[in-house]
Amino acid sequence: MGEFVRVEVAEGIGTIRLDRPPMNALNTQVQEELRAAALQVSADDAVRAVVVYGGPKVFAAGADIKEMAEMSYTEMAQRAPELSKTFDAIARIPKPVVAAITGYALGGGCELALTCDWRVAAEDAKLGQPEIKLGIIPGAGGTQRLARLVGPARAKDLIFSGRMVDAEEALRIGLVDRVVPAAEVYDAAVEMVRQYVDGPAQALRAAKLAIDGGLEVSLESGLAWESQLFAGLFATEDRREGMTAFIEKRKPKFTGR
Numbered sequence: 001m002g003e004f005v006r007v008e009v010a011e012g013i014g015t016i017r018l019d020r021p022p023m024n025a026l027n028t029q030v031q032e033e034l035r036a037a038a039l040q041v042s043a044d045d046a047v048r049a050v051v052v053y054g055g056p057k058v059f060a061a062g063a064d065i066k067e068m069a070e071m072s073y074t075e076m077a078q079r080a081p082e083l084s085k086t087f088d089a090i091a092r093i094p095k096p097v098v099a100a101i102t103g104y105a106l107g108g109g110c111e112l113a114l115t116c117d118w119r120v121a122a123e124d125a126k127l128g129q130p131e132i133k134l135g136i137i138p139g140a141g142g143t144q145r146l147a148r149l150v151g152p153a154r155a156k157d158l159i160f161s162g163r164m165v166d167a168e169e170a171l172r173i174g175l176v177d178r179v180v181p182a183a184e185v186y187d188a189a190v191e192m193v194r195q196y197v198d199g200p201a202q203a204l205r206a207a208k209l210a211i212d213g214g215l216e217v218s219l220e221s222g223l224a225w226e227s228q229l230f231a232g233l234f235a236t237e238d239r240r241e242g243m244t245a246f247i248e249k250r251k252p253k254f255t256g257r
Helices: 028-043 065-069 073-091 108-114 130-134 142-150 152-161 167-173 182-194 201-214 219-235 237-247
Strands: 005-010 013-018 049-053 097-101 104-106 118-122 126-128 164-166 178-180
Touching: 005 028, 013 028, 013 182, 028 073, 049 182, 073 108, 097 108, 097 182, 104 108, 108 126, 108 142, 118 167, 118 182, 126 167, 130 152, 142 152, 164 167, 167 178, 178 182, 201 219, 201 237, 219 237
Parallel strands: 013 049, 049 097, 097 118, 104 126, 118 178
Antiparallel strands: 005 013, 126 164
16 A cells, blocks of 8 residues: 555445545556556456545646656656556556546546546546646556547647546547546546446456557457457356356356456
């Protein structure tokens, strides 16, 4: 458990909880603790789904600008790949992951939300990539994941202008998947992934790998990747249980093996 990031596990759901008041600024220490948390929930078989949560007031308002302002080109050239690795670690969690967004998800906070499979936002939440106003661009996946999620034209609008969008607009353009009252954000996020806790963990992992990996390659390569993952599932106990249960007209009891 880190100083600013901790993992809490209950009923098969692991919560990666940011807690660096007042705005959950993502300094180097928080970044390293996030990476450790991602690796922890990835390896823990007791965790079947994940919620990334910044608390009831704010998700994450971005990078620690005071820390960043003192960094030279040489220092950032060394640090930037490590920052990307942190966000990649969250994106590669082989389980369903949802971001529970309250308050602000700006800059690195928005990029953190983009690493998740889904995003649940509070009605009063604000999201955006304001880096251009600091004379820089998003450096933790924003230019890549945002464009893939909402399309290049909308991504350019948000990144070029640095403007914030409210929850309603975020929902309309596909930046978030559900909007609920602020007090219900965490519970709504938990409910979104609860259905996967008793699901076939290896098949869910394969589905996530197939979709995410397929987006990075040609259709032909993606189809070949899918075929490999599909065939591999025939080595799992859950595949046998699922098909047997179907034939016997009963509900399957998956074990994740």
